[in-house]
Amino acid sequence: MAEPVLQISNLVKSFGALRATDDVTIDLHPGEIHALIGPNGAGKSTLIHQICGTHAPNSGTIRFMGEDITHLGVAARARKGLGRTFQISSIAPEFSALRNVMLAVQARQGSSFRFFRPVRSDASLTGPAMTALERVGLAGRASLPVAELSHGERRQLEIAIALALGSRAFLLDEPMAGMGPEGSRALTSFLADLKQEAPILLVEHDMDAVFALADRISVLVYGKIIATGTVEEIRRDPAVRTAYLGDHD
Amino acid sequence: MISREWTVNAALALALLAAAIAAEAAGQVFYITLATRIAILGLAATGLNLALGLGGLVSFGHAVFFGIGGYAAGILGSHAFSGDPMIFGLEGSNSMPLIWLVAALAAAVAGVVIGVISIRTSGVYFIMITLAFAQMLYYFAISWPAYGGEDGLSIFVRNAFPGMNTMKPLSFFLISFGALMAGIAILAVLRGSRFGSALDVVRQNEVRAAAVGINPFPVKLTAFVLSAMITAVAGALYADLNRFVSPSMMSWHMSGELIVLIILGGTGRLFGPMAGAALFVLIEHNLGELTERWQFFLGLILLVTVLFARGGVLGFLAGKVRHG
Known part of the structure; x- marks a missing residue:
């Protein structure tokens, strides 16, 4: 198998006596969707925070595209192509959808210290931004302020931003949250295409979506990965059934 | 299409210009001075507007940059007047463009030092650190006898601008007004x-911002330093207007006043600081004639603005901001 895009090894993060991340090893291969599931409080968010750089782990390493990024800041990781969406949509609320995406294009070009040329008429920003909005089906809403977009549309916008960043891997934190059934279905088929472009680490509560999309699933319980495997393996795993799926099936 | 905001902006700028010219025609020098004060305070607050309005950095120490500008004008001008060399044997100068350059560069240096330390914090800590730095330099100026210490430093003849007689009130107004317009244009x-x-x-x-790969720190620091530079140029003009510079230009009252101007005029609006300065100077002048307690009424107006008219004068005249 090809070298993993993202390789997390023996990651530990403690808050006082609580080991929120307990020796976690997980990787992401090219072209796959790797879903991370687990009950509330299992430490999924803490893990995502460490991967994107907002929290520093106590020990362990995070390698991205063959490079150790354990000690890089959030902005530096994003520039390397680690695209993240947020559990709580928190885009620049006063900007239009288009300007939000334009900002990602600008960041990707690495050029925030240009002081003269107006951005509004800059086709090198508006062009790629519109393309990204078209891909997620939001082109018709480009000029609306984010505050006027629906919840589902904001999730789509998040993905457009991650696309515009030219991400080499996506960290999607509950992209289906707050979406109606129709929106979820549309997003599911979109993500199935998206993984060809860059692999996806998907944190999601919607089990239908996880089972439909994931190539592999890892189950996190009390900070530990208790199982990693294909959808079938995870469905059959007795430990997983007791710890997590038991309540549902 | 010309938006409502730009119509209001143009009207405000023309009104200030017209007021000064009308005062000149009527021989009312005092009103030209008032208009000049509006332009200069407007420019100082325009500088702060870059940090506070656009960048959300509530600097409560911007008077320090205003004062640095003032002392640049005072010190260079007094050495040029007396002919004594400054430290390192450098000559003084009474050329305004050169003084502005020195003022802006000195403020940039101070801005980098203050910014690097303060921008790591936010909220009330940022406010307090900027205030603390400003107070440090304020007390330094007080205890610096070479340039007047507490008594301040007089500028006997206003510094010179090529091709203009700066001692003529209208000429000096036009220089200040031009500087204000340039400052607003830079911000735009x-x-x-x-x-x-x-x-x-x-x-x-x-x-x-960080999640899309924009590191906030250098962006905020750059804004803070540019903001300090603009405010310093206004400080140099202010010293020339009064032909006097003293530590009070750096006091926290002045820092507070600059913030008040922005809030009155409209935070983050291009012509907000100028509108705020106009309102402030008019209140100070008109109410100041009626009562010594004019600042009480200024406080009331500020309270009403914050409670009921968040957008300030510009918000009232030109409506809400529309982002594209």
């Missing part, structure tokens, strides 16, 4: 640029 260009976009998103949502 910055706001529309990639840097302006980055700064705006850092203000709206710092976490988000």
